[in-house]
Amino acid sequence: MAYWLYKSEPNTFSIDDLKERPNKTEPWDGVRNFKARNYLRQAQVNDLVFFYHSSCEVPGIVGIAKVVKAAYPDKTQFDKQSQYYDAKSTITRPRWYCVDVKFVKKFPHTISLHDLKQDKRLQDMQVTKRGNRLSITPVSEKEWDAIQSLL
DNA sequence: GCCAACGTTGGC
DNA sequence: GCCAACGTTGGC
Numbered sequence: 001m002a003y004w005l006y007k008s009e010p011n012t013f014s015i016d017d018l019k020e021r022p023n024k025t026e027p028w029d030g031v032r033n034f035k036a037r038n039y040l041r042q043a044q045v046n047d048l049v050f051f052y053h054s055s056c057e058v059p060g061i062v063g064i065a066k067v068v069k070a071a072y073p074d075k076t077q078f079d080k081q082s083q084y085y086d087a088k089s090t091i092t093r094p095r096w097y098c099v100d101v102k103f104v105k106k107f108p109h110t111i112s113l114h115d116l117k118q119d120k121r122l123q124d125m126q127v128t129k130r131g132n133r134l135s136i137t138p139v140s141e142k143e144w145d146a147i148q149s150l151l
Numbered sequence: 152g153c154c155a156a157c158g159t160t161g162g163c
Numbered sequence: 164g165c166c167a168a169c170g171t172t173g174g175c
Contacts, residue, residue, distance in 0.1 A: 009173090033158075055173055113174080131156040133172045 003139040004043060005050040005061070005127055006101070015051045015063045015106050024103035029074040030084045032096060036136040041071040043099050050139060050147065052127065053110070060112035061147065069100035111150050121146040 006028060008014065018026055031037055047067040053059060073094035076084035089095045117128045126137040139147075 007173090035158090059174070131172095133157065135172090 002047045003144040005137045005139050007052045007054045007135040009055045010053045018103045027098045028101050029076050029098035036134050039136040043067045058110050058112050060110040062110050063106035064104040065101040066104050067099050068102045071097040071099050074098040
């Protein structure tokens with residue numbers, strides 16, 4: 001089993017939105033970066049995900065979700081009405097993928113990016129690095145445990 | 152709103 | 164295949 005960090009802007013889709021969905025499940029779509037997509041495709045059912053809020057008052061990890069469906073073609077790439085439409089994608093050769101995630105829990109408070117950066121054990125995490133823009137990144141088991149010890 | 156970082160595009 | 168221009172991300 002693997003661990004991940006998925007970023008979302010809470011204005012667009014927050015952990016509360018996930019919690020309130022029927023079945024508390026939602027496709028994690030709209031990922032339009034090749035590296036992030038490649039990580040997304042590695043995700044397996046039951047992998048655990050840190051839900052990260054970006055571009056907000058306190059950026060940081062707000063809770064946990066889990067992968068309930070492994071990568072399949074993101075249908076927004078075929079939808080001309082969608083902001084995620086991609087003319088270069090075809091049904092037989094889709095460029096973009098998504099996974100379904102399910103709400104597991106919301107933390108009593110946000111583990112802020114500031115706190116993550118303070119922790120020596122988390123120096124190698126992509127999210128603590130300068131200029132980091134990837135919306136999907138792997139998390140090691142050690143990092144996963146260290147982060148939860150910050151709660 | 153600014154700006155650094157960096158991915159993508161397109162001309163050559 | 165190089166690289167400048169451009170667009171986007173995301174913290175501050």
